[in-house]
Amino acid sequence: MSQQSARNAVIIGGNRIPFARSNTAYVNASNQDMFTAALEGLIARFGLQGERIGAVSGGAVLKHSKDFNLIRESVLGSSLDHATPAYDVQMACATGMEAIGSLANKIKLGQLESAIGGGVDTTSDAPIAVSEALRGILLELSRARSTKAKLAALAKIRPAHLAPNAPGTGEPRTGLSMGDHQAQTTKAWGITREAQDELALASHKNLAAAYDRGFFNDLVTPFNGLAKDNNMRADSSMEKLGKLKPAFGKNLGDEATMTAGNSTPLTDGASAVLLGSEDYALSHDLPMLANFVDFEAAAVDFVHGAEGLLMAPAYATARMLKRNNLTLQDFDFYEIHEAFAGTVLSTLKAWEDEEFCREKLGLDAPLGAIDRTKLNVNGSSLAAGHPFAATGGRIISSTAKMLHEKGSGRALISVCAAGGQGVVAILEARS
Amino acid sequence: MADKYMELVNTGATKKLAKLLGLPRPPRLRRYSVDSPLLPGPLLVLGTSARAQELSDVLISWGLDVRRHDAGDAKLGGLLLLLDEAAHPEELSPNMLAAGRALRQLLPGARVVSFSRPALAEDEPALAAVRQGIDGAMRSVGREVRAGATANGIVLENSTSIVSPSALAALRFFLSGRSAYVDGQFLTVRNEQGVLPEDFAKPLAGKVAVVTGAARGIGAAIASTLARDGAQVVVVDMPQAGDSLAKVANSIGATTLQLDVTAADAAQQIMDHAIGRHGSLDLVIHNAGITRDKLLANMDAARWDSVIAVNIASQLRMNEAFLAAGLPNLRIVSLASTSGIAGNRGQSNYAASKGGVIGMVRSSAKLFEANGGSIAAVAPGFIETDMTSKIPLGTRTVARMVLPSLMQGGLPQDVAEAISFLGSDSAAGLNGQVLRVCGQSLVGA
Numbered sequence: 001m002s003q004q005s006a007r008n009a010v011i012i013g014g015n016r017i018p019f020a021r022s023n024t025a026y027v028n029a030s031n032q033d034m035f036t037a038a039l040e041g042l043i044a045r046f047g048l049q050g051e052r053i054g055a056v057s058g059g060a061v062l063k064h065s066k067d068f069n070l071i072r073e074s075v076l077g078s079s080l081d082h083a084t085p086a087y088d089v090q091m092a093c094a095t096g097m098e099a100i101g102s103l104a105n106k107i108k109l110g111q112l113e114s115a116i117g118g119g120v121d122t123t124s125d126a127p128i129a130v131s132e133a134l135r136g137i138l139l140e141l142s143r144a145r146s147t148k149a150k151l152a153a154l155a156k157i158r159p160a161h162l163a164p165n166a167p168g169t170g171e172p173r174t175g176l177s178m179g180d181h182q183a184q185t186t187k188a189w190g191i192t193r194e195a196q197d198e199l200a201l202a203s204h205k206n207l208a209a210a211y212d213r214g215f216f217n218d219l220v221t222p223f224n225g226l227a228k229d230n231n232m233r234a235d236s237s238m239e240k241l242g243k244l245k246p247a248f249g250k251n252l253g254d255e256a257t258m259t260a261g262n263s264t265p266l267t268d269g270a271s272a273v274l275l276g277s278e279d280y281a282l283s284h285d286l287p288m289l290a291n292f293v294d295f296e297a298a299a300v301d302f303v304h305g306a307e308g309l310l311m312a313p314a315y316a317t318a319r320m321l322k323r324n325n326l327t328l329q330d331f332d333f334y335e336i337h338e339a340f341a342g343t344v345l346s347t348l349k350a351w352e353d354e355e356f357c358r359e360k361l362g363l364d365a366p367l368g369a370i371d372r373t374k375l376n377v378n379g380s381s382l383a384a385g386h387p388f389a390a391t392g393g394r395i396i397s398s399t400a401k402m403l404h405e406k407g408s409g410r411a412l413i414s415v416c417a418a419g420g421q422g423v424v425a426i427l428e429a430r431s
Numbered sequence: 432m433a434d435k436y437m438e439l440v441n442t443g444a445t446k447k448l449a450k451l452l453g454l455p456r457p458p459r460l461r462r463y464s465v466d467s468p469l470l471p472g473p474l475l476v477l478g479t480s481a482r483a484q485e486l487s488d489v490l491i492s493w494g495l496d497v498r499r500h501d502a503g504d505a506k507l508g509g510l511l512l513l514l515d516e517a518a519h520p521e522e523l524s525p526n527m528l529a530a531g532r533a534l535r536q537l538l539p540g541a542r543v544v545s546f547s548r549p550a551l552a553e554d555e556p557a558l559a560a561v562r563q564g565i566d567g568a569m570r571s572v573g574r575e576v577r578a579g580a581t582a583n584g585i586v587l588e589n590s591t592s593i594v595s596p597s598a599l600a601a602l603r604f605f606l607s608g609r610s611a612y613v614d615g616q617f618l619t620v621r622n623e624q625g626v627l628p629e630d631f632a633k634p635l636a637g638k639v640a641v642v643t644g645a646a647r648g649i650g651a652a653i654a655s656t657l658a659r660d661g662a663q664v665v666v667v668d669m670p671q672a673g674d675s676l677a678k679v680a681n682s683i684g685a686t687t688l689q690l691d692v693t694a695a696d697a698a699q700q701i702m703d704h705a706i707g708r709h710g711s712l713d714l715v716i717h718n719a720g721i722t723r724d725k726l727l728a729n730m731d732a733a734r735w736d737s738v739i740a741v742n743i744a745s746q747l748r749m750n751e752a753f754l755a756a757g758l759p760n761l762r763i764v765s766l767a768s769t770s771g772i773a774g775n776r777g778q779s780n781y782a783a784s785k786g787g788v789i790g791m792v793r794s795s796a797k798l799f800e801a802n803g804g805s806i807a808a809v810a811p812g813f814i815e816t817d818m819t820s821k822i823p824l825g826t827r828t829v830a831r832m833v834l835p836s837l838m839q840g841g842l843p844q845d846v847a848e849a850i851s852f853l854g855s856d857s858a859a860g861l862n863g864q865v866l867r868v869c870g871q872s873l874v875g876a
Contacts, residue, residue, distance in 0.1 A: 040681055044680035044681050047684065049684045217670050221673040223674055
């Protein structure tokens with residue numbers, strides 16, 4: 001197995017800015033502002049000023065065309081050596097996971113000694129495009145040579161063309177929003193409203209408790225006057241969550257269960273994770289929180305209804321467990337990204353389902369149940385919010401710290417993504 | 432605003448007007464930079480001391496133009512009074528009168544420094560009289576010299592001499608721009624400890640220093656001054672101040688530690704970070720502090736308790752842990768305040784905490800010395816910071832311009848310079864001292 005011949009890629013630490021609900025604290029911050037801030041906090045924490053890092057990789061899901069070199073531009077605005085190469089990656093909500101996993105692979109191969117991976121997203125400063133018709137006319141205008149031709153092009157513009165195209169979370173091939181997709185899956189797996197609200201409540205309580213015990217003191221650096229994730233509701237309750245009206249799957253009528261409380265809100269934020277070889281960490285007197293063991297991507301055919309949009313991690317996990325000779329129960333922490341409470345609960349239920357595991361995953365026996373006390377123990381996206389590309393970095397750095405605090409064991413990370421994709425990973429404590 | 436006023440009264444037509452009206456004209460202070468000379472002109476040495484020749488050799492090796500007894504009409508960068516052998520008040524006359532004549536020749540930003548011995552209860556009355564008399568005379572000279580010049584003294588305790596390591600270090604500090612806002616103060620040399628740096632531009636080379644409350648103001652200035660002086664710095668502040676803290680760190684190549692100093696394990700976290708990441712812990716600056724001003728009659732428990740918890744209780748707890756860990760040669764410098772010495776209306780809580788710092792420093796000196804370390808405090812007077820900008824304008828203007836001999840507030844850098852000096856190995860013989868950086872004033876936070 002190639003894993004055993006390669007050297008270790010270690011997670012040294014991470015940094016993120018507090019996550020902010022869309023159109024709140026970071027309303028005037030760009031992706032570049034936020035990712036640069038996440039980098040600057042990381043640089044300050046680990047004394048990387050003037051250091052040439054092997055590579056910085058990350059991305060944003062919602063990106064202006066002017067930000068074609070978003071990560072490189074952020075590096076140029078940071079305190080790193082400007083001779084640090086950087087590149088953009090994009091894999092929807094799994095952007096951070098893909099960026100960090102690929103960097104870990106390069107470290108394992110000996111191509112990199114150090115790396116920073118992460119991501120950023122803003123829905124407050126999202127790009128707005130002109131309509132396709134207007135775009136066609138403007139391109140024609142730019143090609144026109146004569147005044148007559150220019151006027152002819154301009155004359156084609158109609159008021160209706162001026163309506164902008166704002167980005168949405170709708171799937172291009174189905175036209176359904178991500179929430180409406182998940183609502184179908186949630187219903188198919190029979191996930192109750194109460195179970196979803198319980199998961200959401202636990203997320204808020206766990207995140208608040210983690211802040212209270214100072215868990216985030218070396219994982220988060222304030223930004224723009226915000227010191228904690230402002231979506232967090234430490235005083236949330238089943239009663240309050242129970243009062244919310246359904247937000248997705250409204251066509252299901254009385255059977256609709258997904259509300260704004262058990263779904264992630266649109267969020268702004270950025271995260272960055274520092275990785276390195278053992279040699280790099282040792283020679284720079286840097287901590288080694290956990291090994292990045294492996295990661296796996298999967299994709300499902302959601303377009304024709306064969307599988308739910310956000311179920312790919314269930315498949316990726318099965319393949320990754322097999323490759324690493326592990327069972328689903330061999331973990332001390334499970335970090336399953338809470339895009340929606342329904343996503344997490346559907347995935348867990350699928351792993352327990354004999355038919356799903358046999359028919360879809362090709363397994364002789366179900367992967368089985370997990371110990372729910374090991375799930376998202378310091379809160380997850382329902383409380384922290386979900387700035388798409390930044391979520392992977394948030395989870396990986398927090399999980400690495402959890403393993404370091406425990407001093408043993410391993411963690412499973414799972415992140416679903418638009419387009420029917422998902423990326424999962426295994427981290428292991430340093431013994 | 433202070434800068435604008437200083438500009439107006441010191442330049443062009445407005446300078447003449449200011450003179451005519453008799454407005455206070457705060458001088459520009461001579462502050463340290465790496466490439467500035469130690470003194471702006473020759474140093475005149477008056478008086479006698481057993482090891483005057485040795486001292487003179489050292490001064491010349493520092494690049495000073497040293498004149499003994501008489502400098503003619505030359506403009507002077509400094510005046511050094513060797514008064515440590517004076518045995519009777521009647522003996523002061525020749526040296527003090529000669530010094531008086533020389534005062535007229537001082538250049539802007541000049542320095543007057545004396546060497547003397549402490550007046551002790553067991554001394555002969557005449558001996559104690561002359562020694563205590565020097566204290567009063569030098570403080571008066573501090574109030575007389577103008578144009579940013581200052582007067583300070585070095586007291587040689589026990590059998591120390593004018594060439595003891597910390598005596599030389601204190602002398603160099605007072606002569607240099609590092610002491611710009613120190614006026615009318617005395618440093619006492621207790622013993623022969625202390626090692627002068629190989630490179631006076633990098634007195635903290637190879638040291639790992641932790642500064643608490645480093646996200647802004649005086650703390651940020653301390654961090655950048657320690658880094659300039661060669662230390663690897665760790666900056667500490669509350670998690671909520673992390674973004675400012677990161678900016679400070681990235682501007683000076685430091686690492687950040689987001690930490691509430693009142694946490695029970697604060698010292699352990701500081702040691703873990705400094706030793707784990709940088710190999711040692713050599714210097715801790717207890718700078719983190721808060722004000723919650725209120726007249727005592729209106730004081731509530733929240734205000735009183737939080738000031739005590741942050742400003743003194745946290746330091747006591749951390750020092751205990753540092754001592755228990757037995758770190759070798761650990762130096763501590765704490766932030767006291769002139770409010771802790773002279774008191775300040777509305778600051779009974781703050782003064783209790785800062786007076787507490789002074790008591791703690793004096794009592795802890797022996798404890799740190801046992802491991803080759805030391806502890807000292809700096810008591811700032813009125814320093815221009817975010818914190819003091821909250822003081823009402825009228826009070827602030829009076830505090831910064833009228834009361835101090837130097838007719839202005841100090842800068843965070845002025846406090847930082849004193850801290851860097853007291854935290855250096857060369858200051859080991861000054862263990863237990865409290866140095867005021869107040870422009871010879873007694874007002875301010």
